Amino acid sequence: MKNVSPVLSRETTMWKAWVGFNASHACGAILFGLVYGYLALAHGAFLLQSHFLLLLGLALLAGYAILGKLYWFSVPFRGIVVAAALYAAALIALWL
Numbered sequence: 001m002k003n004v005s006p007v008l009s010r011e012t013t014m015w016k017a018w019v020g021f022n023a024s025h026a027c028g029a030i031l032f033g034l035v036y037g038y039l040a041l042a043h044g045a046f047l048l049q050s051h052f053l054l055l056l057g058l059a060l061l062a063g064y065a066i067l068g069k070l071y072w073f074s075v076p077f078r079g080i081v082v083a084a085a086l087y088a089a090a091l092i093a094l095w096l
Contacts, residue, residue, distance in 0.1 A: 025067075032060055054091055061087055 003013065036057055039047040047053055061084035068077035 029064065032057070048094060054094075058084070058087055058091060 036047070039053070061080065064080045065077070065084050068080045
């Protein structure tokens with residue numbers, strides 16, 4: 001992968017593209033955790049009143065779970081499925 005250039009550009013290698021792709025997606029997951037963690041701790045009432053933000057969080061976790069099933073190995077996939085299930089359970093408990 002370090003020596004193969006993708007068809008799109010000779011300026012990068014498959015290795016660089018792979019590392020960049022994984023790093024950018026990891027940053028997205030970290031950003032999700034930090035933003036929602038901050039909102040939960042500092043502005044809990046606001047977060048809990050916003051159906052949009054709560055459903056957006058669930059949609060993002062579901063998207064990560066689908067990506068995990070299709071492309072990741074079992075440990076991160078299981079972790080994201082547990083996180084999504086706990087998040088969904090919390091939403092159900094909140095709205096019942």
